[in-house]
Structures are given as structure tokens and as C-alpha cells.
Amino acid sequence: MPLALINIARKALISAAVALSGCASVRLIDTQVNSFAPQPIAAGASYQFERLPSQAANPASQDKLEALAQQALAKVGLVHQDSAQLRVQVTAMQRQETISTDGGMHVGVGLGWVFGHGSLGFGHGGALFPGLDSQTNYWRQVGLVMRDAAGTVVFESHASNDGVWSDSDAVLAAMMDAALVGFPTPPSGMRRVNIEIPR
Numbered sequence: 001m002p003l004a005l006i007n008i009a010r011k012a013l014i015s016a017a018v019a020l021s022g023c024a025s026v027r028l029i030d031t032q033v034n035s036f037a038p039q040p041i042a043a044g045a046s047y048q049f050e051r052l053p054s055q056a057a058n059p060a061s062q063d064k065l066e067a068l069a070q071q072a073l074a075k076v077g078l079v080h081q082d083s084a085q086l087r088v089q090v091t092a093m094q095r096q097e098t099i100s101t102d103g104g105m106h107v108g109v110g111l112g113w114v115f116g117h118g119s120l121g122f123g124h125g126g127a128l129f130p131g132l133d134s135q136t137n138y139w140r141q142v143g144l145v146m147r148d149a150a151g152t153v154v155f156e157s158h159a160s161n162d163g164v165w166s167d168s169d170a171v172l173a174a175m176m177d178a179a180l181v182g183f184p185t186p187p188s189g190m191r192r193v194n195i196e197i198p199r
Contacts, residue, residue, distance in 0.1 A: 026196045029171055031159045031178040033193045035186035039154035043184075044077050046084035047146065055091075065092050068169065069144065072176035076183040085149040092172055095139045138163060142175045155184065159193070170197055 049069075055062045069090040070080050078086075139162045146155040159179040165171050178193040180186075 025199060027165070027199050029161055029163070029165075029174040029178070029195045029197060031161045031175050031193050031195065032190060033157065033159045033178050033181065033186075034190045035155075035157035035179070035182065036153075036188075037155050037183075037185055039148065039152065041086070041146065041154055041184040044079065045086050046079040046081040047073065047086040047088045048080070048082050048084045050087040050089045050147070052089070064169075065090055065172070068173045069176055071173065072180055075177065076180050086154070087147045089143075089145045089147075090176075091143040093141045094168060096136055098134045098136045100134050135164065136166065138166065138168075138171075140168070140171060140175060142172060142179055144176070144179055157183075157186065173197075 049066050051062060069088070073080070073088070139160070141158060141160040143158045144156070145153060148154050157179040159175045161171060161175055163171070174195040174197050178195050181193050
């Protein structure tokens with residue numbers, strides 16, 4: 001092979017390696033978002049979290065979820081304050097399933113929860129060497145509902161994601177950000193919001 005072609009091939013390989021290393025530093029959380037803003041919310045408004053009885057029964061999980069929500073709400077200018085009139089309720093659900101990659105039968109165990117709730121289901125038996133021919137997939141949804149002092153809903157947003165990432169905290173945080181894109185006057189209707197996070 002001529003030296004010029006070898007140098008071109010070498011440069012192409014180096015460029016591809018650089019491009020791949022850049023892509024490997026972040027991942028894309030593609031989220032389906034549907035938001036509603038029936039009432040205006042003042043910029044810099046303060047809020048407090050509100051819990052359902054089922055959420056209050058599992059305070060550790062809800063504390064963790066609300067900490068993620070608090071970070072996202074701060075990014076849109078809202079301030080957490082226990083005595084605030086604006087009340088925010090945050091929820092999250094997750095399901096996981098292990099899917100056969102050989103084109104055959106679905107396999108494995110499915111788990112799901114709403115923070116404060118739990119459920120468990122079992123699938124069909126798998127291959128002789130489980131895990132070598134299967135992939136775990138995660139479906140998640142987060143919801144944010146804001147009410148004024150009279151209990152009227154002034155903002156509602158839901159975001160869902162379906163993917164292979166198992167680190168729930170990082171993915172849920174990105175989904176919270178996605179749910180608040182455009183706040184306090186988000187576009188109407190279902191839309192796709194992409195959030196990049198580190199790998």
C-alpha cells in the first residue's frame with residue numbers, strides 16, 4: 001500500500017478514535033415530556049414539598065426523590081422553603097425487565113415501584129447460561145405537580161424514559177430537568193427532550 005494511503009488510513013483511525021472517546025464521555029437521556037401550566041407562577045417563587053400518605057410512609061425514598069427534584073427546581077429559579085404557599089408533589093415509578101437478545105422468548109424478572117409502593121412479578125425461565133443472551137431494560141416516569149395555597153393545580157409535568165441505564169439517581173435527575181424544560185410556560189403537547197449527562 002502506498003505511504004500516502006497508509007497516512008490517510010492512520011488519520012482516519014485517529015479521528016474515529018477521538019470521536020468515539022468524545023461520545024463516550026456523555027450519554028443521552030431521551031425523555032418524553034408532557035407539561036401543563038394553567039396558572040402563572042412568579043419568577044423566584046418559593047415552594048414546599050407535599051407528600052401523599054403512601055409517600056410519607058416511606059420517608060427515606062421520598063427524601064431522596066425530593067432532593068433530586070429540589071436540584072431541578074433550583075435550576076428554574078424556584079426556592080425551597082418550608083413555609084411556602086406553593087406546594088410541590090413529586091412522584092417516580094420504575095419497571096425493569098430482562099429481554100432475550102436471541103429473538104426468542106422474553107425472559108427474567110420484572111420489578112416496579114412508586115416511591116412508597118412496591119410490586120414484583122416473575123417471567124419465564126431463561127437460557128442455560130442466563131445473562132449471556134439477555135439485556136435489562138428500564139422504564140421510568142417522574143411527575144411534578146404544583147398547587148397554590150387554595151389547592152389549585154398551577155403546573156403539572158410528566159416525563160418518561162425507556163433505556164438500559166441502571167443508575168436510577170442520575171437518570172431520574174435528568175428526567176426532572178427534562179420535565180421542567182420551558183418552565184413556567186412550557187410548550188403544549190407531548191414532546192421529546194434530550195438531556196446529556198456524564199457516563
